[in-house]
Each structure stands twice: as C-alpha cells, then as structure tokens.
Amino acid sequence: MKDIREDIAWAKINRDVLVSLENPRKLYWVIVFGALSLFSVGLGCEIYQYQVGMGVANLNNPNVWGLYIATFIFWIGMSHSGTLLSAILHLMHADWRKPIYRFAEAMTTFSLMTAGLFVMVHIGRLWQFYYALPYPNDRGTWPNFQSPLLWDAMAIFTYLSSSVLFLYVGMIPDLAICRDNLHKGWRKKLYTLLALGWEGTDRQWRNFRVTYLTIACFLIPLAVSVHSIVASDFAMSQQPGWHVTSFPPYFVAGALYSGCAAIITLFIILRYVFRFEDYMTKSILKKTVRLTFAIAMVWTYLNAVEFAAVWYGHDMDAKAVLIQKATGPFAPFWWGMVFCGSVVPLMLAFKRFQTNIPVLFAVSLLLNLGMWLERWMIVAPTFSHGYYPWVWDNDQWPSLIQWGMVMGSFGWFTLLFMVFCKVFPSVSMYEVKEMVYHRSLHLKKNETAGQGAH
Amino acid sequence: MSVSNLLENWSQFRHFHPVDDKPHDPYKWAMSIDIDACSGCNACSVACYAENNIPVVGKERFQHGQQMHWMRIERYWPDHDFDFPEQGAEFLPMMCQQCEAAPCETVCPVGATNHTADGLNSQIYNRCIGSRYCSANCPFKVRYFNWYDYPTDETVWPAEMNRQLNPDVSVRGKGVMEKCTFCVQRLRAAEVTAKGEGRIVREGEVQTACQQACPTSAISFGNLVDPESRVHKQWQAQQVEMNVDEQEKDKEPGGSHLRGYRILEELRPYPSVMYLERVRESAI
Numbered sequence: 053m054k055d056i057r058e059d060i061a062w063a064k065i066n067r068d069v070l071v072s073l074e075n076p077r078k079l080y081w082v083i084v085f086g087a088l089s090l091f092s093v094g095l096g097c098e099i100y101q102y103q104v105g106m107g108v109a110n111l112n113n114p115n116v117w118g119l120y121i122a123t124f125i126f127w128i129g130m131s132h133s134g135t136l137l138s139a140i141l142h143l144m145h146a147d148w149r150k151p152i153y154r155f156a157e158a159m160t161t162f163s164l165m166t167a168g169l170f171v172m173v174h175i176g177r178l179w180q181f182y183y184a185l186p187y188p189n190d191r192g193t194w195p196n197f198q199s200p201l202l203w204d205a206m207a208i209f210t211y212l213s214s215s216v217l218f219l220y221v222g223m224i225p226d227l228a229i230c231r232d233n234l235h236k237g238w239r240k241k242l243y244t245l246l247a248l249g250w251e252g253t254d255r256q257w258r259n260f261r262v263t264y265l266t267i268a269c270f271l272i273p274l275a276v277s278v279h280s281i282v283a284s285d286f287a288m289s290q291q292p293g294w295h296v297t298s299f300p301p302y303f304v305a306g307a308l309y310s311g312c313a314a315i316i317t318l319f320i321i322l323r324y325v326f327r328f329e330d331y332m333t334k335s336i337l338k339k340t341v342r343l344t345f346a347i348a349m350v351w352t353y354l355n356a357v358e359f360a361a362v363w364y365g366h367d368m369d370a371k372a373v374l375i376q377k378a379t380g381p382f383a384p385f386w387w388g389m390v391f392c393g394s395v396v397p398l399m400l401a402f403k404r405f406q407t408n409i410p411v412l413f414a415v416s417l418l419l420n421l422g423m424w425l426e427r428w429m430i431v432a433p434t435f436s437h438g439y440y441p442w443v444w445d446n447d448q449w450p451s452l453i454q455w456g457m458v459m460g461s462f463g464w465f466t467l468l469f470m471v472f473c474k475v476f477p478s479v480s481m482y483e484v485k486e487m488v489y490h491r492s493l494h495l496k497k498n499e500t501a502g503q504g505a506h
Numbered sequence: 507m508s509v510s511n512l513l514e515n516w517s518q519f520r521h522f523h524p525v526d527d528k529p530h531d532p533y534k535w536a537m538s539i540d541i542d543a544c545s546g547c548n549a550c551s552v553a554c555y556a557e558n559n560i561p562v563v564g565k566e567r568f569q570h571g572q573q574m575h576w577m578r579i580e581r582y583w584p585d586h587d588f589d590f591p592e593q594g595a596e597f598l599p600m601m602c603q604q605c606e607a608a609p610c611e612t613v614c615p616v617g618a619t620n621h622t623a624d625g626l627n628s629q630i631y632n633r634c635i636g637s638r639y640c641s642a643n644c645p646f647k648v649r650y651f652n653w654y655d656y657p658t659d660e661t662v663w664p665a666e667m668n669r670q671l672n673p674d675v676s677v678r679g680k681g682v683m684e685k686c687t688f689c690v691q692r693l694r695a696a697e698v699t700a701k702g703e704g705r706i707v708r709e710g711e712v713q714t715a716c717q718q719a720c721p722t723s724a725i726s727f728g729n730l731v732d733p734e735s736r737v738h739k740q741w742q743a744q745q746v747e748m749n750v751d752e753q754e755k756d757k758e759p760g761g762s763h764l765r766g767y768r769i770l771e772e773l774r775p776y777p778s779v780m781y782l783e784r785v786r787e788s789a790i
Contacts (some may be wrong), residue, residue, distance in 0.1 A: 105680040106636070107653030112571030114647040116638035176636015176651065176681030183616040183635050188509065193633070196617035201639050205615070289643045290609045290773060439645045439770055442580045442600065446571060 053335040055148045058492040060330060062485050069226075069477045069484075070233055072326035076474065080325045087466035094460010097453045098173050106176050110451035114443040115435045119454040120174040122428040123461060126310065127167035128208065128282050129303070129423065133311025134160025135215065135275040138222070139268040147490065148339050150483035151331040154226075155322055155473065156315050157219045162468040163314075164212045166461050171205070173457055200284040207281040211274055218267045224250050224260065225482040239475075279307045286430065293373035293434040298361065302354040309351045309393075310423035312344040316416035318469070320409055322478060331479050334407040341406045348397035348419070355394070369439055376437040377429060381447050386429050392422025529731075532706045533624035533697070534748075535688050536730035537714075538740045538766070539599055540782040543724035544579075546597035551577045553719030554601075557689060559675045561656035561663070574650045576686040577601040577716050596784060599716070599725070602627060602648045602686035603769065603777035606748060610640035610649065618683070624697075625730075625778060626688055636681040645770045648685055655680035688727070689714040709735045730778075741766065746780050 101108050111118050138153040138160075172178055184195050184205055195202050228250035231243035250256060280300035287299040296302075319340065323332040362370045377386045396418045405411050436447040472478070554560065554577040563573055581595035608627045611619050618633035619640055641649040656662045657677045671677060674691040678684050696712035709728055717725040728735035730748070741747075744766025745754040751774045755764040765783040 105654035106651070107567065107570070107572055110570060111651075111653065113573075113641065113650055115571070116641045116651060174637070176638065176683075177634070178681075180635045183633060184637075194617070196612075196614050199613050199615040199617075199639065201613065201615040201637055285639075289613065289639075290645060291643065435642070438647065439773070440647050441582075442578075442598075443647045448571060 053338070054333070054491075055335045055339075056151065056333060056484070056487055056491065057330065058488060058495050060488055062488075065331075065481055065484055065488070066229055066233060068327070068330065069479050069481050070230065072328070072478065073230070073234070073239075073474060073476075077325050077327070080470065080474070083321070083325070083466065084470050087463045087470060090459050090463025091467055092460075092463075094457045094463060097456035097460065101173070101453055101457075102178060108451060109454045110448055112446070112448050114438060114440075114446060115432070115448040117174075117431055117435065118448070119428065119450045119458050120170050122431045123424070123458050124167050124170035124174065125282055125303075125427040125430070126424050127163045127170065127461065127465070128279060129307035129310045129427070130163040130314050130420075131160040131167070131211070131215070131311065132275055132279060132304070132307035133315050134158070135271050136308055136311065137315065138218065139271045139275070142265075142268050143272075147487050148336050150487045151328075151333075151479050152315070152319060152336060152340070153483075154219075154222070154480045155318060155469075155478045156311075157215065157222065158469060158472045158476075158478065159311075159314060159318060160215045161212070161219055162465050162472065164208060164215065165468065166465045168208065168212070169461060169464065170457075171208075200281065200288045203281045204285060207274075207278045211278045214267065214271055214274055218264075218271055220246070221260075221263055221267060222480070223476060224248060225252065226477045226480060228252065229481055230477065242475075276304055279303045291434050291438055292367065292369035293362075293377075293437075294430075296358055296361070296370075298354060298358055302351075302358060305347065305351045305354050306423060306426060309344070309347045310420055312340065312347055313416045313419035313423065316340055316344060316412055317420070320413045320416075322473065326473065326478065328479060331484055334409075337409075337412070338406045341400050341412060344416075344419070345397055345400040348393070348400070352394040352397075355390075373434055373437050377433045380433070380437070380445075382429060382433050382436075385425050386433075389422050389425035389429050392418045393426060394422075396422065530623070530625050532729075532731060534730040534778075535604070535625055535693060535727070536737050536741070536748075536778040536780070537604075537688070537717075537725065537727045538737055538780040538782065540724045540726075541596070541598060541784045542765075542782060542786055543722040544597045544599060545722055546579050546581065546595065547721060548579050549719040549721060550599055550716035550725065551575055551579060553577075553715040554686070556670075557672055557675070557715035558687070559671050559677050561652075561659070563654075563656070564661055567654070572653045574652075574684070576648075576650065576684070578648075598781075600646065600648060601716070601779075602688075603646055603775065603779045604686075604688060606776035606778065607774060609643045609645060609773075609775055613639045613643045615639065624693070626690060626693075627685075628690070629683060629685055629687070631676060631678050631682045631684065634682040636683065638683065640683055645773050645775060649683050650685060651683050652678050652680045706732070740782075741780055744780065744782070748776060748778075751776075 109118060109120075134156040137149050137156040141149040141153070172181060175181055184202060186195050224247060227243050227247040231240060231247045234240050234243065280303065283299040283303035286294040287296055289295060316337070319332055319337060322328055359374060362374045365371070377383070396415055399405050399411070399415055405415070437444055555562065555575070558576060560574045560576060567573070578600050580598040580600050582598065583595050604625065604627045606625065608619070608621065611621060611627065615637055616633055616635055618630045618635070620628050620630070622628050636651065638651055641647070641651060657679055663671070674695075692712050692714065696707045700707045700711070707729060709732060714725070714727045717727045726736045726740060728737040730738050730741060732738055744764050746766040746768065747753065751771050753764075753767060753771070755762045755767055765785065766780045767783060768777045768780055771777070
C-alpha cells in the first residue's frame with residue numbers, strides 16, 4: 053500500500069486542495085451548524101454564570117475545581133500532537149506526515165485557544181484576570197512568580213503564539229498558490245496580504261526552510277514543557293493523589309495520546325468532507341494509528357507506574373485516594389478511563405482494524421473519551437477525599453452549566469477548525485508535491501537500476 | 507521603579523516560614539483550643555458570622571455545600587464501641603490555622619494571600635481573581651469562596667439588615683476567596699492604640715469574636731511572643747513548638763501526659779493553632 057500515488061500531477065494537487073476552499077460536501081455545513089449551536093449553548097451558560105456567580109456551576113468547598121479544569125487539561129493535551137506531527141516528525145524526515153500535518157497544527161492552535169477559554173470561565177472574577185499578567189504598574193504589585201498557575205499562563209501563551217507562528221510560516225507557499233489561483237474578492241486580498249509577496253525564488257525557499265526548521269526546533273521543547281507545567285499545577289501542590297513525581301511525563305504522554313486520537317478523528321472527517329481521499333490515504337492513516345497505539349501503551353505503562361508507586365508507597369493518604377477512585381462514587385468513570393484508555397487501543401494492534409475507517413472513527417472517539425475521563429479523575433477525586441476527614445465523601449455532581457460549557461468548548465473548537473479548513477488549505481500543497489516528487493524519483497531510480505541489471 | 511521594587515521585595519515576600527533568623531517581634535498571634543472544654547454549642551461560629559459580615563447563604567445553598575462558616579464545629583463519632591453512645595459526638599472547632607508555611611500562599615497566581623509580620627495569613631480581597639488554587643491546596647479546607655454575589659442578594663442581607671453589618675470589616679463580593687482572619691480588624695485597632703501609647707498590646711486587651719463568645723473559655727488567643735500571655739503559657743506547658751513538625755507528645759511511646767497537638771503537623775504547614783486533646787469520657 054502506498055502513502056500516495058506517484059502519478060498525481062502537480063496541477064491536480066492544486067486543483068483538489070483549492071476546491072476544498074470553495075466546495076465541500078454538504079456534511080461540512082451540517083458540522084458547522086452543529087458546532088455553532090453547541091457553542092451557543094456554552095456561551096449562554098457562561099453569560100448566566102458570569103451574571104449570577106460561580107455557584108451555578110455547583111462547585112463548593114472542598115470541590116472548588118471541577119470540569120473546567122479537567123477540560124482545560126484535556127484541550128491543552130490535545131494540542132500536543134500537532135507539534136509532534138509537524139515538528140518532531142519533520143526533524144525525523146518522516147515524509148508521510150506531509151499531507152496531514154497542516155490540519156494537525158491547526159488543531160494545536162485551536163485547542164489551545166479552547167483551553168484558554170477554560171481558564172477564563174474558571175476564575176471567579178473574570179473581569180480581573182489581568183492581575184495574573186506581569187505588567188509594570190505604579191503600585192508595584194506583581195503576580196506571584198512562585199505559583200504554578202502563573203507558569204501555566206505564561207507557558208500557554210508562549211506555546212499559543214509560537215504555534216500560530218509555526219502554522220502561518222509553514223503555510224506561506226500555499227497562501228501564494230491560493231493568491232495566484234483564486235478569483236477576485238476578499239479572499240484574494242487576504243491571501244495576497246498573508247503570502248508576503250512570495251514568488252518561490254531560490255533565496256525565498258532557502259530562508260523559508262531555515263525559518264521553518266528553527267521554529268520547529270524551538271517548538272519541541274516548548275511543547276514538552278507546557279504540559280509538564282500543567283502537570284505541575286498538580287504535582288507541585290500538596291494534595292494526596294496530586295503530588296506525584298511522575299506527573300509531568302505522564303501528562304505529556306497523555307497529551308500526545310489524546311492528540312493522536314483526535315488526529316485520527318479529524319483525519320477521517322476531513323478526508324470525507326473535503327474529498328481528500330487521494331492525499332489522506334489509508335496507508336498514512338495506518339501509520340498514524342500505529343503511532344497512536346505505541347503512545348497508548350506508553351500512557352498505560354506510566355499509569356501503571358503511578359498506581360504501583362502509590363500502592364507500594366507509604367503515603368497512606370494518596371493510597372486512600374487511589375482506593376476511593378477505584379471503589380468510590382467515581383468508580384464507573386475511573387474504570388471507564390482504564391477501559392477506554394488502555395483496553396480499547398488494543399484493537400489498534402490488529403491489522404484489519406488499522407485501515408477500517410468506521411471502526412477507527414469509533415475507537416478514536418472512545419480513546420478521547422477515556423482521556424477526558426482521565427483528566428476528570430485526576431482533578432475530582434482528590435477534592436472529595438483529601439487529607440481532611442471533615443470533607444470526605446463530599447462529592448458534588450457538576451451542574452448542567454458545567455456540562456454545557458464542556459459541550460460548548462467542543463462546539464467552539466469544531467467551529468474554529470472547520471472555518472480554518474474552509475479558508476486555508478488544510479492539506480499542504482507544496483509538501484505533498486515534494487512528497488510525490490521524491491516518491492517518483494525513487495521509483496525511477498529503481499526502474500533504471502532494474503533495467504541496468506539486464 | 508516597579509521592577510526594582512519586585513526584586514527588593516522578593517526575598518521578603520517569599521521568606522521561608524517559620525524563621526529563626528527573623529523571629530516574630532513584637533507579635534505572633536496564635537491560639538489554643540481546649541477540646542475538653544468545647545461543648546459544641548456553636549456560639550463561636552455565630553459570633554464569627556456577626557463579627558465578620560459572613561453571609562448566611564440559606565438552606566438550599568447550604569445543601570450544596572456552599573456555606574461560608576469561617577469557624578465551623580466539626581462533629582466526629584468515635585468508630586470504636588464505647589460505653590455511652592448517647593453521649594454523642596466529639597467536637598472540633600476548625601478555622602484557618604494561620605499556618606506559618608501556608609500551602610495556600612505559594613500557589614496563589616496573583617499573590618492575594620500573604621504572610622504578615624505578626625504571623626497572620628492574610629487575604630487581600632481586592633487582589634483575588636478567584637482561581638481557588640489556595641483552597642485546592644489547603645489541607646484543612648478552611649477557605650470559603652463567594653460563589654454568589656451575597657451583598658446584592660436580598661435573601662442574604664435584606665435592606666434593613668445592612669445596619670447590622672460590622673463597619674470595620676469589608677463585605678465581600680462574588681468571586682473572591684475568604685477565610686478566618688483571627689479578627690484582624692480587632693488586632694489592628696489594638697496594635698495601633700498600643701503603638702500610640704508606646705507599648706505593645708497587653709494580654710487580654712484583644713479578643714477574637716469566637717474567643718469572646720465561648721461560654722466555656724475553650725479558646726484562648728494572644729501573642730505567642732509575649733511570655734505573659736495565656737497562649738504562650740499553654741504552648742509552653744504542652745511543650746508545643748512552632749518550628750517543628752513533631753512535638754514532644756508524639757515522641758513519647760505509649761501515650762503521653764501532654765495534651766497539646768497541632769492538626770496535620772506532619773505536612774509541615776506549621777499551624778498557629780494548638781488543640782488540647784479531649785480527656786473526659788463523660789457526656790456533656
């Protein structure tokens with residue numbers, strides 16, 4: 053099975069991708085409409101909560117953090133695979149990434165934007181959020197640089213701005229193609245502006261390559277550090293079930309895992325909606341699936357390490373939290389996490405499922421459900437079974453406002469993502485051409501070698 | 507300007523507590539609570555509501571766990587068989603422990619909770635953005651969040667009730683964290699008066715609202731640095747020290763004659779509240 057056909061003409065690549073900017077299947081509009089309605093639900097919930105107070109989320113003392121923080125970690129995690137695909141695989145010269153890295157990167161950017169929203173809806177005084185920013189002021193007051201939450205804010209902002217830059221820089225040659233091929237209108241103006249006068253000269257290409265590579269190298273340690281810092285929110289605290297040394301790598305593995313699962317989901321949707329069957333081939337899907345499987349096993353391993361460390365350790369409070377997770381009111385969700393996160397991915401080990409699109413679609417959604425549950429199971433049980441016995445078993449079911457905003461975030465993300473795919477080429481045209489070119493060169497070389505043998 | 511301010515104040519802001527190089531002088535406010543004397547009457551809690559303008563959230567919100575009692579009476583039923591089950595629960599008055607190395611202080615993203623020179627864990631309502639990280643990291647769970655905008659809530663403070671608010675204490679709006687302050691408004695008033703007279707606050711000159719209301723005098727409060735204070739004497743008699751994470755009482759194998767202990771001491775928050783163990787077995 054080939055990653056891509058060698059005989060696709062370059063003009064056809066342009067045509068196929070450009071048509072996605074204008075003429076998607078009807079399903080596209082259905083998805084956009086669905087996303088918009090979900091987002092409106094979330095928006096309504098936020099307006100209500102803003103007016104009335106955080107109490108409507110049905111949080112209390114001790115359950116001061118709820119689905120907002122869990123979903124925040126989920127979206128931050130989701131953002132990591134874009135970087136994995138575009139930066140790490142770029143450095144490793146894995147050229148099968150080329151047709152799918154653009155949308156993965158867009159996913160990174162938009163899931164970060166979604167995560168940012170949760171920081172906002174979580175805080176009690178949204179209108180004062182700028183107190184967390186280190187801006188000079190005549191009162192001489194600064195944020196607390198010792199707080200992991202502040203590191204978080206900075207890490208996310210840095211990661212977001214860098215990944216927007218990375219996404220944009222990688223898109224410049226394609227924007228020039230759009231500029232040259234689309235008829236007049238606001239889009240042409242937009243592409244002309246964004247293409248920065250790209251002409252495809254030798255010098256431009258060389259500068260482009262160096263810039264792209266530099267940002268890629270910068271982005272990799274950044275991506276790892278971002279989720280390590282999110283893990284620090286928990287690992288640096290004192291609470292049982294949270295102050296776990298292995299949290300940073302565990303979070304990073306979980307992040308790559310949910311990100312890869314999301315890439316499979318979006319891969320399947322885009323492939324159908326924008327008729328990208330020639331580019332997003334089953335062979336590439338298979339490689340992504342294998343990667344996901346490997347990461348799933350790493351995550352499972354790190355999970356087991358964490359449980360074992362708690363179980364055999366002498367921290368009785370942490371052990372009590374673990375036991376409560378497995379047997380207490382959260383047990384269905386905790387076991388659901390184990391099932392979706394560690395058992396379901398075993399299906400990906402079978403060759404016959406690795407290219408089976410309906411199965412993969414279902415599996416990828418289940419994996420992400422598992423990863424969302426994982427984040428919830430990190431946040432919530434510690435609150436209902438911490439150090440202090442007075443607050444034990446005080447579990448608080450999140451209100452519909454919280455659920456509404458969680459749903460709304462999926463709408464918001466899908467909306468941003470779908471609009472992006474309609475306005476910008478979601479398959480990298482120039483890199484696919486490169487890929488086709490390299491493959492055909494390779495083919496030719498083999499042919500000549502074959503002829504020479506006669 | 508403010509950058510130099512930041513650097514200058516940094517070490518002071520994040521000075522490790524408790525400290526030997528910078529002992530509390532002239533004040534270290536501390537408390538001791540005799541559980542043996544506590545009858546669980548809740549007068550302290552009521553006094554605290556009145557003194558500190560704490561909103562009474564109502565039945566429904568209470569059921570959601572959103573009550574604001576800075577001072578709460580916890581009830582524990584011993585799980586072993588005991589002779590007089592009708593004697594009921596054991597009580598534990600619980601409020602902010604004013605930890606010297608407070609877990610809440612380090613995690614606040616905006617530095618809204620800080621340590622004062624007289625050993626209090628302060629909360630700046632105006633600075634708080636409501637991330638609730640302090641509460642998440644508090645081992646005692648004694649921080650209370652304003653889930654609703656209580657000052658504008660007619661069911662919490664009907665118009666005519668505004669006159670019973672304590673003018674010395676700010677009324678908190680929605681979205682900020684609050685907690686026991688050791689009645690800081692009373693402490694400041696007493697400190698200022700004493701300073702004007704060129705002396706330090708004398709023992710008995712200042713009382714917290716809970717202490718004042720306690721019918722059995724279970725709560726004593728005062729300046730731990732002052733050798734004349736009741737708190738100082740109690741801490742000394744019980745050989746409880748501020749700067750350690752294991753007291754004499756716990757070192758003696760097979761029980762001890764000492765009664766003083768601090769809650770969750772092993773986590774090293776160095777609380778400023780000492781409890782005196784219950785010794786009586788009889789009913790109240």
